[in-house]
Amino acid sequence: MTKADIVSALEEIAVLLELRGENPFKIRAYQTGARALETMEEDLDALLEADELGKVPGIGSALIEKIATLRTGGELPFLESLRDSVEPGLIEILEIPGLGAKRVRKMHEALGVDSIEALQAACESGAVAGIKGFGAKTAEKILSGIEQRAAYAKRHLWWQADAVARPILEGLRSLPQVKRAEIAGSLRRLKETVGDLDFVVAASEVEPVMEWFVSQAAVESVTAQGVTKSSVRFAGGLQADLRVVPEEQFAFALHHFTGSKEHNVALRQRALARGYSLSEWGLTQKDDAEAGPTGHGIENEAGLFEFLGLAEIPPELREGVGELEAAEGGALPDLLEPEMVKGVFHNHTDASDGRDTLEAMAAAAKELGFDYLGLADHSKASFQANGLDDVRVLKQLEKVRAYNASGSGGAHLFAGIECDILKDGSLDLEDATLAALDYVVVSVHSAFGIGEAEMTARVIRAIEHPSTTILGHPTGRLLLRREAYAIDLAKVIDAAIANGVIIEINANPQRLDLDWRMWRRAAERGLHCAINPDAHSTKGLEYYRAGVNIARKGWLPAAQILNCRDLAGVKRWLKERR
């Protein structure tokens, strides 16, 4: 089983335990364990081999045993018997918003509800409303949840969610009652996908702000409206929450609703150890609970962190992966800023499947403030993308050289290629062609299903090709659409480091590949990075900002990002490399 499969198995165990009504802390332990395994940057096999998996916080002896069994392809009797003891239909029912394990169990016990269809019938017949603790409104909500569940369960790409959120934030800030307003949640943490939008506002008056929020033109339904919180749903299923708090609580609320959950738990534990209970309302001194939470004069998040003896942790690092320890020890990274990016590699023109010409791309790059632009059209194996054969590649190379010599005013062009990694790991163009170019991006675009060992060997062979400069979108995932292919990234990263090959952050909002979770450890081991928008039009160049987000989230130091070098620096680097 791959690591991702094991993570799913642990998550499944947690869900099944929940449906059985078992100890909530045990359930949480499995959720924590799954999360720890998922975000762990070390190589799983190496840790198992060295008997060091237990050093990962959240993974103890019981989980080690189960993870080891699953990794070696064994059956897990514990999971099998859990599956046998829970009606499979209940898991699906659990996904309906507003229904948790307890109510799902209650309906199962009282009415024998064991599928979405049975649930719908039971709601329509009035049977659900008759259960003690349930009522007509509950049944109604369940029915609407069933109807819309596909749309409600959907997550959204960060890039798209951000585009929805920006104007709402501006709208909030323009209200006369609003003193401060920020986006919170996973959007603020720059997660690759976003479940819903969270806004936190400090205002002199609550009601007009809430009113403005719930009556926005795009709102389809209002799902909650209280004294401090309102929730709305837009067409398409995206949900947005607004919290309005007094100004002295703004820093606490903003921090709380930014999360992550894991980060908040860790910070609250730290507060408890120092004699304070921390909540979105403030800090309560433990031996003076009567007094209630107060702001302690804290005006912003930096003040909150300082109060707890920490440097300010940027939102994108708040994932519960050791950021508190780093903030305590002065080891937080200096994060990449968009202005530090001097150019990008891996972009397409109308020579293959891009929409715009070489000249238009160079001009657009200049417009964005770039000094240089790398062109990497597809190679011939990507037939569907009008990939270039050796002759066309060399022709484009001439065109690039001529453009650079013409003094046209656009960004300096580097002549590259996105060369297909064929099924056996060989490259799609002649060695002489590849050697003539400024750089070579190698990518997998075919035979995704060949299995982990074969895929790993295939990609490593491509990395070892003397002309390879950059590995493109190393897992092939399309967020919310297609899973990554099976590949041992730890081995691929090792090979890249050993061969001086860069791995890209493919900044297309649907890819964001290599994932931020991998970068911190990989960079510590010496891996270098290139941020590449994989632009297929002039507009697509703007995606580089999504790549900057991922670099920040991955703790990547600028010194290891090729795009941070100036034109002369990149020329020098490529020359030394080739």
Place this chain on the structure above:
DNA sequence: GCCGTTTTCGGCCCGACTGTTTTCAGTCG
């Protein structure tokens, strides 16, 4: 099930909103 400068046993983050209730359970984040 995990974890330990107050603990190897007994804790495990904290609060808002809803719908059902006459004080609270369930869900969510």
